[in-house]
Amino acid sequence: MDKRTNQAWRQALEALLRGGTDLAARWLPKGAAELEKRARQTEKVVQDYRQRRRQAAALVPRKARLLWLLPLPLIPAAVMALSRGQLSAFLANAGAYSLFLAGAMLARRGFLLEANRQRQRFQAAGRWPFKTLGGVTVALATALTAWAGAGHGLPIALAFGAGAFVAFILLYGLDPSRQAAVAQSREANVQQVGAALQQAEQKILAIEQACGRIDPPELRQRLTRISALAREVLAEIARDPGDLRRARKFLNTYLDGAQRVVSGYAEAHANGRAQLLEENFRRVLVTIEEVFEQQYQRLLENDLRDLDVQMEVLETQLKREGLN
Numbered sequence: 001m002d003k004r005t006n007q008a009w010r011q012a013l014e015a016l017l018r019g020g021t022d023l024a025a026r027w028l029p030k031g032a033a034e035l036e037k038r039a040r041q042t043e044k045v046v047q048d049y050r051q052r053r054r055q056a057a058a059l060v061p062r063k064a065r066l067l068w069l070l071p072l073p074l075i076p077a078a079v080m081a082l083s084r085g086q087l088s089a090f091l092a093n094a095g096a097y098s099l100f101l102a103g104a105m106l107a108r109r110g111f112l113l114e115a116n117r118q119r120q121r122f123q124a125a126g127r128w129p130f131k132t133l134g135g136v137t138v139a140l141a142t143a144l145t146a147w148a149g150a151g152h153g154l155p156i157a158l159a160f161g162a163g164a165f166v167a168f169i170l171l172y173g174l175d176p177s178r179q180a181a182v183a184q185s186r187e188a189n190v191q192q193v194g195a196a197l198q199q200a201e202q203k204i205l206a207i208e209q210a211c212g213r214i215d216p217p218e219l220r221q222r223l224t225r226i227s228a229l230a231r232e233v234l235a236e237i238a239r240d241p242g243d244l245r246r247a248r249k250f251l252n253t254y255l256d257g258a259q260r261v262v263s264g265y266a267e268a269h270a271n272g273r274a275q276l277l278e279e280n281f282r283r284v285l286v287t288i289e290e291v292f293e294q295q296y297q298r299l300l301e302n303d304l305r306d307l308d309v310q311m312e313v314l315e316t317q318l319k320r321e322g323l324n
Contacts, residue, residue, distance in 0.1 A: 063171060067107055067138065071100030077149065093150030099141035107134030107168075110175060122197040122234065129175035139165035193241040197234050200251045203259040204230045210266035216278070222285045223262065229292040230255060236299045243299050252296045258288050 074097040081089035102141055109129025141163030146152045152160070211223040233250060237243045244251075265281050 013228060023236065041270065059095070059278075064104075064107060064111060066136075066171075067100070067104035070138075071097045071141070074100070074145065074149070075241045087243060089149065096141045096145040096149055099137055099144065103137030103141060105134075106130050106137055107172065108155060110134055114176065122194060122201045122238070127199050131175045133171060135165055135168035135172070135174070136169055190241060193237065193244050196244060196251060200234055200255055205232075205257050206259050209263050210263045213266040214269055219278075219285065222282075222289060226285065226289050226292055229289065229296055230258075233292065233299065236296065240299075243302065246299065247295065250292075254295070255289055258292075261288075292310070 003086075041252075055194065074093045078090050078093035081087075081093055086105050110129070113130060137260070139161040142164035143157045145156035147154060200310040207223060208227050214220055214223070233247060237247055261281075261284060265277060268277060294295070
């Protein structure tokens with residue numbers, strides 16, 4: 001009886017172990033794959049965040065760090081004034097320090113906008129000159145420090161503020177004036193052309209952003225060439241707004257399709273699902289590059305034909321007036 005009981009327990013234990021082993025063999029690979037997938041996604045998010053931080057830091061000139069270092073002596077001055085019970089001096093130093101920080105933040109915003117304007121040629125200009133406002137705020141902070149913090153007279157304090165503003169201009173300059181991105185034309189509405197170019201530029205920026213999430217260098221290089229060709233097409237349209245009619249299909253169909261395909265592939269690549277699509281994606285990029293190149297050459301050829309027609313018209317007019 002004991003032997004039968006032990007044997008039954010042994011068989012039950014073996015069946016339980018086999019069931020646990022089968023269950024682990026069935027579910028553990030999926031669980032491990034899911035964990036690995038989530039780990040890759042998290043790592044990609046962290047890498048994208050660090051890349052955006054590095055890009056944002058690269059847009060701000062290194063000499064802008066002086067704006068953050070300049071008010072540091074006001075911290076011990078405010079602490080000493082508070083320890084001595086000098087409330088007015090404490091408030092003056094604390095207020096000046098706050099103004100310096102506000103000026104540094106405004107100037108940084110201006111630096112970023114100025115750098116973005118170089119990449120976003122056709123976007124609407126910002127309403128506020130942040131860099132200039134930052135310089136004015138730093139000048140006010142300097143004048144307040146000289147007047148209330150150091151005890152100088154008001155004229156001397158204003159002179160310090162004016163000197164700080166001049167130094168700011170010499171170091172960083174003021175906000176650049178916004179020039180018209182689209183040339184005047186009788187053949188097209190400049191506002192409509194500008195709006196179309198703004199929308200197209202957003203699609204190019206989306207392609208460039210997605211390019212940063214794709215690893216193979218060959219694909220990134222081809223996407224860089226595609227973005228450059230697309231920007232050349234937009235520049236040609238801006239130079240001759242009459243080309244907008246000829247480039248409607250490019251802007252509304254080809255560029256939009258390229259943006260959706262590249263963004264979709266970048267999303268699949270981030271999720272680890274792009275291995276099977278890589279060869280097809282490579283062929284699609286080759287086709288996109290060829291189409292973009294053809295569109296750009298077509299616009300150039302149209303410009304040459306238009307110039308030829310203008311020269312013929314001018315020559316005819318000169319012959320009529322007997323000047324040729």
